[in-house]
Structures are given as structure tokens and as C-alpha cells.
Amino acid sequence: MDQALDKALDHRDFYRLPWNYADNGISWLEPTTKCNLRCEGCYRDLENPVHKTLDEVRADLEVFRRLRKSDCMSIAGGDPLVYPDIVPLVKMVKEMGWKPIVNTNGIALTEPLLKELKEAGVFGFTFHIDTSQNRPKAKGWSETELNAERLRYAEMVAKVGGLACSFNATVNEQTLPEVPNLVEWARKHADIVQTMVFILFRSPDLTGEFDYYAQGRKLNFGSTYKETQWGGQRSVFAPEVAATIRTVDPLYKPAAFLNGTANPESLKWLLANRIVLGGEIMGYVSPRFMELVQNVTHLFTGSYLAYAGPGSTARGKLAAFAAGLIDRDMRAVFWRIVKTCLTKPANIFRRAHLQSFMIIQPVNFEADGRQDMCDGCPDMTVHDGKLVWSCRLEELNQYGSFVEAAPRPAAQ
Ligand code: SF4
Numbered sequence: 001m002d003q004a005l006d007k008a009l010d011h012r013d014f015y016r017l018p019w020n021y022a023d024n025g026i027s028w029l030e031p032t033t034k035c036n037l038r039c040e041g042c043y044r045d046l047e048n049p050v051h052k053t054l055d056e057v058r059a060d061l062e063v064f065r066r067l068r069k070s071d072c073m074s075i076a077g078g079d080p081l082v083y084p085d086i087v088p089l090v091k092m093v094k095e096m097g098w099k100p101i102v103n104t105n106g107i108a109l110t111e112p113l114l115k116e117l118k119e120a121g122v123f124g125f126t127f128h129i130d131t132s133q134n135r136p137k138a139k140g141w142s143e144t145e146l147n148a149e150r151l152r153y154a155e156m157v158a159k160v161g162g163l164a165c166s167f168n169a170t171v172n173e174q175t176l177p178e179v180p181n182l183v184e185w186a187r188k189h190a191d192i193v194q195t196m197v198f199i200l201f202r203s204p205d206l207t208g209e210f211d212y213y214a215q216g217r218k219l220n221f222g223s224t225y226k227e228t229q230w231g232g233q234r235s236v237f238a239p240e241v242a243a244t245i246r247t248v249d250p251l252y253k254p255a256a257f258l259n260g261t262a263n264p265e266s267l268k269w270l271l272a273n274r275i276v277l278g279g280e281i282m283g284y285v286s287p288r289f290m291e292l293v294q295n296v297t298h299l300f301t302g303s304y305l306a307y308a309g310p311g312s313t314a315r316g317k318l319a320a321f322a323a324g325l326i327d328r329d330m331r332a333v334f335w336r337i338v339k340t341c342l343t344k345p346a347n348i349f350r351r352a353h354l355q356s357f358m359i360i361q362p363v364n365f366e367a368d369g370r371q372d373m374c375d376g377c378p379d380m381t382v383h384d385g386k387l388v389w390s391c392r393l394e395e396l397n398q399y400g401s402f403v404e405a406a407p408r409p410a411a412q
Pocket of ligand 1: 361
């Protein structure tokens with residue numbers, strides 16, 4: 001990694017999100033492995049897709065209920081919209097006390113289904129849209145061109161109203177230069193886009209420096225995951241994405257993070273929230289603001305906040321004012337809001353929208369072979385009655401245990 005970029009972000013400047021194994025913002029439910037797309041580098045076995053029964057899904061939810069508190073339940077897959085009982089499933093998740101978030105590529109989403117899901121209690125959608133997918137109606141489109149697809153879904157969700165709308169995009173070294181166009185696109189649509197998530201592409205075989213083992217046997221670990229050239233030649237790290245975002249939004253400043261399990265400095269989840277008023281960026285919320293939001297929410301609801309609905313994220317002025325009473329950084333954001341209202345009086349009547357950027361940096365290998373996972377992993381799922389990292393579920397399915405890495409001995 002570029003040392004200058006690495007030093008540009010110091011984890012000690014940010015609030016460490018209080019999420020942990022037993023008490024988290026999010027949990028991750030997989031009712032199906034079936035999907036209607038074939039994303040490059042997808043970590044699920046799509047050749048032998050299976051739907052769980054509703055009873056099996058309920059059993060998974062009972063495991064979560066027994067082992068872990070969380071604000072939201074991400075319903076993922078596969079693609080959850082090809083799950084035949086998605087509507088009753090969303091209802092079940094809601095009735096059991098979580099905010100249901102549907103993580104989908106959106107291909108199977110229609111307006112009538114959207115309305116049915118809203119009636120069943122869906123809290124929001126996270127749409128995965130990027131160039132790794134070869135989407136049927138967007139073949140060969142660049143990340144920037146795919147903003148038209150993103151807008152189509154954001155408008156569909158906004159039309160139904162009252163639902164959170166987020167977008168995931170996997171980022172590699174080739175698509176990184178397009179990230180500013182996504183950030184700019186999000187600024188223009190801050191009223192209907194609450195969150196942008198950039199997931200950094202990882203391939204376990206990038207380095208070739210390790211041997212892999214499961215249950216004492218040496219493996220060809222690469223065969224667990226689909227071969228792809230899509231990821232490019234090198235891994236991208238969170239500080240590089242942050243620097244790229246700053247080229248188009250100089251105020252960009254993260255506030256909170258999750259560190260790695262092997263490296264406390266690694267920025268596994270890096271969260272920044274900006275306030276946008278009338279298309280202009282007023283600034284980013286401070287680490288203290290994040291701390292306040294997480295702790296107050298936990299105090300009153302019993303779990304940490306992961307997703308906020310559009311009704312809450314449209315209260316950027318109130319957030320800046322209230323947090324400004326106790327925090328200097330938030331006061332600066334509030335005064336910027338006041339100034340822009342004075343120079344452009346129409347802004348007095350506009351809403352200021354909070355918009356989040358999350359950069360997720362999945363597993364990295366330390367030189368000694370340890371795999372640096374997200375500490376306090378929000379995307380834990382259920383396997384065999386236990387909570388496991390969803391990004392490594394395939395290892396359990398194929399080998400019956402997680403895979404260990406060891407540095408390859410030097411050639412004699
Ligand atoms: S450890 Fe894996 S499953 Fe958990 S948040 Fe990180 S990338 Fe996602």
C-alpha cells in the first residue's frame with residue numbers, strides 16, 4: 001500500500017463503532033443461494049443453488065435471537081428476490097423485531113413487489129450494482145454509466161416512499177477512478193440515496209505467497225472461489241478510496257470505523273456521513289456525533305443503529321444544531337448551513353440530508369498467514385446453529401472448517 005495514503009488516515013482519529021459479536025448493528029440472513037446474475041468474484045456456490053424452507057429460515061432467525069442483538073437483518077443470498085417466499089420472510093423478520101433490509105441486485109424488483117414488501121414491513125433496500133455483474137440491460141456499461149440504473153432504482157424506492165435506499169459497488173483498481181463520479185451522483189440525489197457502500201475486491205489467490213489448509217489437509221484454496229481477472233493486478237485499500245473521494249469532495253472526513261481482527265490499524269469498515277443541502281455539501285459529521293448516536297440509540301432501543309430511514313436522514317439541520325451544542329466540529333457544519341441559508345434563502349425551506357459512505361475492506365492476509373477479518377463483523381450469518389463470517393461460508397460448506405493460511409516455504 002502507498003505509505004503516504006496509509007498515513008493520511010489514522011484509525012485513532014475515528015470513533016471505533018461499538019459493534020461486536022453479540023451486540024451489533026446488523027446481522028446477515030441467507031434464505032437462498034440462487035441468483036439471477038453471475039457477478040465476477042461472487043463467493044457463493046451458484047452451480048448448485050438451494051432455497052431454504054421458511055421453517056429453516058425461522059430456525060436461523062432463532063439462532064440470531066438467542067446469540068446476538070442487532071438493529072437490522074440484511075436479507076441476502078444469492079438474490080433474495082428470487083426466493084419464492086420473500087414477502088412472508090420479510091414479514092417474519094419484521095415480526096421477530098428486526099428492520100428487514102433486502103440486499104439485492106434489483107433485477108427481479110417490480111413496483112408491485114416493492115409495494116408488497118413495504119406492506120410486509122421492509123425497512124429498506126441495498127442494491128448491488130456494478131460492472132462485475134454484466135447486467136442484462138447494461139452490458140459493457142461503465143460504473144459511471146451504471147448511475148442511470150442506480151437512479152432508476154432510487155426513484156422506484158422513493159416513489160413508494162418511507163424506505164431506506166442504499167447502493168453497494170465492488171471496487172477494484174480499474175474502477176477506482178470512477179468512484180468520484182458515483183460520489184458526485186450521490187450528492188445530486190442525496191434526497192433519495194441514503195448510503196453508498198464501496199466494497200474493495202479481494203481474491204484469496206492474489207499474492208501466491210501462502211499455502212492453505214483445512215482440517216490438516218493442504219488445499220487448492222483458489223478453487224473455492226470462481227476465477228476472475230476482473231479484480232485486476234493489485235488490491236485497493238480504504239485510504240486510497242478515501243483519497244479518491246477527496247478529489248471530488250475535499251470535505252470528506254470519516255468519523256467511525258471497525259478495525260481488523262489481526263491488525264488494529266486496518267480500516268475494515270470506514271464510515272463517513274455528510275450533510276447535503278440544496279446539492280451543496282455542508283460538511284461531515286464528527287466522531288463524537290457518531291458516538292452520541294450509537295450510544296443514545298442503544299440506550300433507548302437496546303441495539304446499535306445501522307440503518308436510518310429517510311424521515312431521520314432528512315433532519316440534517318437538526319442534527320447539526322443539536323450536536324453543535326456540544327461538539328465544535330458539528331458547530332462548524334451548523335454555521336455552514338446558516339451561512340448558505342443566508343446567501344440562498346430558498347435553502348431555509350429545504351431539507352438537509354444526511355448521506356453515508358461506507359468503505360468495506362474484506363479479508364487481508366498478514367505476512368504470517370493470519371487472516372485479518374472485520375472485528376465485530378456485522379455480516380455474521382448462521383451455519384449449523386453457529387454464527388460465522390458470511391464471506392467465508394463457502395469454506396465451511398466445502399471443507400467442513402475454515403481455511404488456515406501459512407506462508408509458503410522459500411524454494412530450496
Ligand atoms: S468479516 Fe467478511 S462477512 Fe464480516 S463484514 Fe467483513 S467482509 Fe463481511
